[in-house]
Amino acid sequence: MTVEQTIESRLVEGFSPLFLQVENESHMHSVPPNSETHFKVTLVSDGFEGVRKVARHQKVYAALAAELEGPVHALALHTYTPEEWQQRQESAPDSPDCLGGSKRESQS
């Protein structure tokens, strides 16, 4: 299973999402081709009702702890309740451009 598929299956299992999109954005960063290091997750779930954003992200991080300790370097998270998702007209923000931090890290 690819990292992307693993992330997807863990989130489906943990959050019974109404909408889930896992995007591999590694190509936007200074890593080798076909890497699975940078991901963007958009997750809409009833389970986020009444839960603050920080706590929502912590729940997702907990579900993906093994991946974050391993291959995953960056995880952009957009977590919404079904109502918030409707208010946003079902769209999540774009991720920022890379500034080459990974290059500097591999040197250090």
Next chain:
Amino acid sequence: MDIMDTIKEQVENNSILLYMKGSPNQPQCGFSARTVQALMACGERFAYVDVLSNPDVRANLPKYGNWPTFPQLWVNGELVGGCDIVTEMAESGELQPLIKEAAASQATA
């Protein structure tokens, strides 16, 4: 000093503190850059720690805050969030009052 104590001290002694990759003038990561931009737009001074130059902090802060990635914005000793949350708060107008209030409390402390 133990690294966890160092982090605790940083978080408690700086009412607005950003852990980031690079510096506000030269961010080394798009997520850090975007967060700095949102924070600077609030018009208050803030402290920062470059986690690329402080590998101990980088390795241990995730455990301290139960948050695995950078940047991390801490206000009044509490984790506000990373890039996605801070950007969202800036867009919804929640960020500036939080930052203004924290700056005011630091000034009177």
